Amino acid sequence: MQVFGSKELLEDVINRDLCIGCGACVGRCPYFKSYKGKTAMLFECDLSEGRCFAHCPKVEVDLDSLSTTFFQKAYDGNPLGSYMEILGAKAGDKIAKAEFQNGGSVSALIALALETGLIDAAVLTDREGIIPTPRLVTNAQEVFECASSKYMAAPTLSALNNGIEQGFERMGVVATPCQATAVAKIRTNPVKRANFIDPVNLVIGLFCTWALDTRQMLSFLSDQPDMADDIRSADIRSMDIPPPPEEVMVIETGTKKTKIPLKEIRPMICESCQFCPDMTAEWSDISVGAFEGKPGWNTLVIRTKKGKNLVEEAVEKGYLQVEKIPEESIKHLAGAALNKKRNSFIKNVEKGLVNTGEKEGRSAIRLSDDVLKKITAQKENAV
Numbered sequence: 001m002q003v004f005g006s007k008e009l010l011e012d013v014i015n016r017d018l019c020i021g022c023g024a025c026v027g028r029c030p031y032f033k034s035y036k037g038k039t040a041m042l043f044e045c046d047l048s049e050g051r052c053f054a055h056c057p058k059v060e061v062d063l064d065s066l067s068t069t070f071f072q073k074a075y076d077g078n079p080l081g082s083y084m085e086i087l088g089a090k091a092g093d094k095i096a097k098a099e100f101q102n103g104g105s106v107s108a109l110i111a112l113a114l115e116t117g118l119i120d121a122a123v124l125t126d127r128e129g130i131i132p133t134p135r136l137v138t139n140a141q142e143v144f145e146c147a148s149s150k151y152m153a154a155p156t157l158s159a160l161n162n163g164i165e166q167g168f169e170r171m172g173v174v175a176t177p178c179q180a181t182a183v184a185k186i187r188t189n190p191v192k193r194a195n196f197i198d199p200v201n202l203v204i205g206l207f208c209t210w211a212l213d214t215r216q217m218l219s220f221l222s223d224q225p226d227m228a229d230d231i232r233s234a235d236i237r238s239m240d241i242p243p244p245p246e247e248v249m250v251i252e253t254g255t256k257k258t259k260i261p262l263k264e265i266r267p268m269i270c271e272s273c274q275f276c277p278d279m280t281a282e283w284s285d286i287s288v289g290a291f292e293g294k295p296g297w298n299t300l301v302i303r304t305k306k307g308k309n310l311v312e313e314a315v316e317k318g319y320l321q322v323e324k325i326p327e328e329s330i331k332h333l334a335g336a337a338l339n340k341k342r343n344s345f346i347k348n349v350e351k352g353l354v355n356t357g358e359k360e361g362r363s364a365i366r367l368s369d370d371v372l373k374k375i376t377a378q379k380e381n382a383v
């Protein structure tokens, strides 16, 4: 892929409302800033090649090249990405109770990775009121403070850039699929810097069907008569989307639980999510989501040997409890992931954002023509 600069990033991503605000371009130069979920360029930069462009997950993601780098094989379009094993899991007895989103597996694994020195810091997402905020942490206590899902797109990766500036060289990152894609790009040194050090030693991906726009969500909640006071006092404890057929988002504050119908929430989904082909954060060592039908548990997709070793150590030390997951649940997950992949590929093709074969020019995704055809020809719920 040819690397361009911030002018092209503005044209291809920000001006088209495709920016997901992941923070990959924030904190490496004085020009890009993030404010309430939006990324803005403060001044024009005249560099013709920049990391802002090269690391963006919405600028040509070469799926074959990433797959070859991280999984030593061509991208085959498997709905769940490349993986070794899928398990049910939750935090084990050695982990103290905290505001976990589901089973607390993510927090337990990151806490262990910090304690054993597998990673020297972790890039997480905390909240200030309703607003998700990037946080670089170095101990288990801080990991547990960041537990629970903030359902808005977050500039998490500005904390990775901050960690690089501070000299951390083995960071762990907890990332949604778009963030994990940016991390994968960062790790391949696309601007070919001399003396490049891969700053990441572990990626824990989060399943994600979509994320909400922070500013729209703030404004929506401030207009809810029974929530406005809590939003003003920034007293949000948790957000959750229980599995179907409920069709609600539950927001818990210090004083009450409010259920908001998903049909009121959906218009606030970031436009960019419709173009994202990844539901299970494929560029990770381990991906984690809810275990549908088993509240308080996670589904764990173990993708790499490093991920497998960490899970085994976590089980041995009582940080994690695991169990087999029914084949039917895996099939259901793969069906949902295929729908996201297929629909997004179709959208990207419609907008002229896909490059295949010899086709050159700026795009959002590059993959083989065969895989593109194989995925887009599938019917809804074909798995």
Ligand SMILES: Cc1cc2nc3c(=O)[nH]c(=O)nc-3n(C[C@H](O)[C@H](O)[C@H](O)COP(=O)(O)OP(=O)(O)OC[C@H]3O[C@@H](n4cnc5c(N)ncnc54)[C@H](O)[C@@H]3O)c2cc1C
Binding pocket: 099, 100, 101, 102, 103, 104, 105, 106, 107, 108, 123, 124, 125, 126, 132, 146, 147, 148, 149, 150, 151, 152, 153, 154, 156, 174, 175, 176, 179, 206, 207, 208, 209, 210, 211, 212, 288, 289, 290, 291, 298
């Ligand atoms: C925007 C979003 C959409 C999601 N959609 C789905 C879905 O469709 N299906 C599904 O099964 N699961 C989804 N998840 C994942 C799920 O909500 C849990 O994060 C996952 O099951 C892990 O649970 P846990 O109890 O192990 O996490 P915990 O131990 O509670 O840890 C949660 C971790 O998530 C990180 N985090 C929180 N918010 C964000 C954010 N906005 N961006 C990046 N990192 C964040 C925190 O740093 C923390 O480390 C989504 C998560 C997010 C953030």
